[in-house]
Amino acid sequence: GLGTASTGSDLDSGIGTGNGFGSNAWAVSGEHTASGAPILANDPHLGATIPGVWYQMGLHCNQVSRECPFDVSGFTFAGLPGIVIGHNADVAWGFTNLAADVEDLYLERVVGDDEYLYDGGLRKLLLRREAFTVEGEDDPVVITVRESRHGPLISDVSDDLSAVGAAAPVPKGSPARGAGYAVALRWTGLQPGRTAEALFGFDTARNWNDFREAGRDFAAPGQNLVYADDAGHIGYQATGQIPIRRTGHGDWPVPGWDSAYEWDRNAVSFDALPSVLDPVGGYVIAANQAVTRPRYPYYLGDSFDYGYRSQRIRGLLADHDDLTVDDMAAVQLDDHNLLGERLAPLLRSIRLPSHYYRQGQRILAEWDFRQAADSAGAAYFAVVWSRILDLTFDDQLPDDARPDGGARWWQVVMGLVKDPDNAFWDNVDTVDTRETRDDILAQALTEARDELTSIRSRDPHDWAWGDLHTLTLRNQTVASAGSPVGFLFNRGGYQLSGGPRWSMRPAGTRATGMSSRRSRRCVWSSRWTTSTRQGGSA
Structure with missing residues (x-):
């Protein structure tokens, strides 16, 4: 876990966590629906912007084959290959953030400019130069990134984290602090992974086994996957590379010079992550709440939602056997405080x-x-x-x-x-x-x-x-706050019902319902909404 409140706030808004963010996804089995087929609903809440974060897209081969296996529709991010949430001819799925603890801060005792202490010896820092073109500057801005075995030294670019390195408590017998320890970020998202391959696996899955197998490759950020298919099944699967820490939970910056604080070489096994197919109650609900019981053997984190949204969703769905896509929309628009x-x-x-x-x-x-x-x-x-x-x-x-x-x-x-x-x-x-x-x-x-x-x-x-x-939607390129052309590109302020922390109804993208009835050729009844047009143009 990150031991300082100021770290990661920009990242949080991009992946759907942090203040005011929270996503909902659920699936109900056919025993609870008017059609007798499952219904899946998902509203992933990222920041409301122009252009929107989500981009609606379909990938359709003229003839589906082993060489060209795609017949899938849904939402993705502009420029990202593959559909992130959506459905193909056989399965539908949605995401919410698992909110697992996959980041730690390591205190590093740097010696000189390019070495650091580790287990009593000196190791070389990895140095690399990165250049950034900045508007109004004739020459690129060049910085040197220093990296230990744990990750980049983010205290080099953050005064707040430099202060952490100067004051964070350390065990007795630690090396002299000097002018302050450096602070490195260890995060599973900085490790090479196969998450993009997982997306293509979801896009081409034909059943639960295919879908779950694709989830093995989904490394970061960890997600709750909610699933339904045209055979009548519903399911849930947690994903992500979840570290196993040798000492503690990383709640505070830990000594980078001591291997006792390393992560184990292997993460929590995918087969040990929470998973269920066709639960007895006929519902799966993932609204950023904790998804394990207290006796679960691995530490996933402690920053989960307290479950108000998940319990509200369950209460609205309970005791029904005639639910429709319109009912799913009503749950998504629920604004009860x-x-x-x-x-x-x-x-x-x-x-x-x-x-x-x-x-x-x-x-x-x-x-x-x-x-x-x-x-x-x-x-x-x-x-x-x-x-x-x-x-x-x-x-x-x-x-x-x-x-x-x-x-x-x-x-x-x-x-x-x-x-x-x-x-x-x-x-x-x-x-x-x-x-x-x-x-x-x-x-x-x-x-x-x-x-x-x-x-x-x-x-x-x-x-x-x-x-x-x-809500004021601000164009992220040419119409930020104070821009003289903002009035041409920005939209708002819209008076909104609901609320980011108290209800299921914030602004954003939602798949209101995806339901199928199995026939000779499966047809999904889908409804999608997004807060801005595809391009977000004026």
């Missing part, structure tokens, strides 16, 4: 000082816990929740550890509200007063009322979630 449902009764019980503030509080009593764009309750709760987090934690946590509002903080706050006198409720800046839970909740309710009155209206019924929750 489970946190609001759980926290609102307590918020409504807090005594507020005047009719003006109680007017805002009454909006919570009228709220149906949906996050429709015109919902006053959703708007008020969102601001109250933000103020609760700020008032509770900003006075006691450093800037880089402050809450982002995601599922982990749901767990924290729902635990704290059961302990009204917990020290976190106290504002340490008020020396002569010790605040309790109800004091902070009252302050959050009143400040949220004042804020919405200031920016929207004195009448709470005029508040709308869509006024606060907007």
Whole structure:
């Protein structure tokens, strides 16, 4: 695991993890559908941009044969050969991020410019020069990348990671820190792999065995694969090269000079990764939640979603035997706020000082816990929740550890509200007063009322979630923030329902449903949507 909050944030947004990201995929067997055939749904959430990350494409041979085996449609990334998610004539599949821990930071004791210490001896750093053409510069910018056996020394280009190397704790007897240890990144994504070959294997699979065999090659990033086929089967398979660490879990930067902290030569065996075909309940659901039981023998990570989305999906699908593709779309568009449902009764019980503030509080009593764009309750709760987090934690946590509002903080706050006198409720800046839970909740309710009155209206019924929750699609090439031609290429801001952390309904690409009925020639009924046009042009 990465031991610093600032590392990997750009990477997270590109692979569908990090703050505000989360994907959903599920398949239901024919026993639960109106057609008697399986239905698969997938909405992979990457950043909403123009052009869109996903690109709809088909690969179709005029005559399918061993030499030309493709008859497949779905979504891919521009320039990437093969279909990433989609269906061929026999099978359909979707992805969500497994969220496995496949990155570690190694502290390196560098000697001179080109050597480092390892197991009592000196090893040579691999040095390579990389040149980058930069707009406005006459000559390319050239950097020297230094690499240890563990990976590139990213502290060479990051002040934050240089600070990690200067301060990270190390065992007794470690080599002298000097001006600071260098920090190397070890990541399975930097190792040569055969992930592209896995995609072609999915594209040409004819059954579960073909599909699962292709998954062996999917090295990085680790994924949850959800599967359905025209023979009526549904399945799930975890993929990825998951390291086996000799010592610990890599939660903090580890001593690179000690081989006791190496990864084993072999990763977790593919056959040991979670997998199921035709589960008894007739559902498979992968919404970034943990996919193993506590006694699973290998460490996959501890940054999984807490399961609110997966449980909500299961609740919406349960006890049905007539599900359709339209029902799958309704689940994907679900905008129920489970946190609001759980926290609102307590918020409504807090005594507020005047009719003006109680007017805002009454909006919570009228709220149906949906996050429709015109919902006053959703708007008020969102601001109250933000103020609760700020008032509770900003006075006691450093800037880089402050809450982002995601599922982990749901767990924290729902635990704290059961302990009204917990020290976190106290504002340490008020020396002569010790605040309790109800004091902070009252302050959050009143400040949220004042804020919405200031920016929207004195009448709470005029508040709308869509006024606060907007999407602006920015062209990634010529129309970034501040561009004089941005108005020609950017789109928005759109008032949105749902929410990235509270519901299944963010903006993005989704395969609403793929269902088949086996016949002499299989025909898939598919529905796809994406947030931008194929090219993302004006």
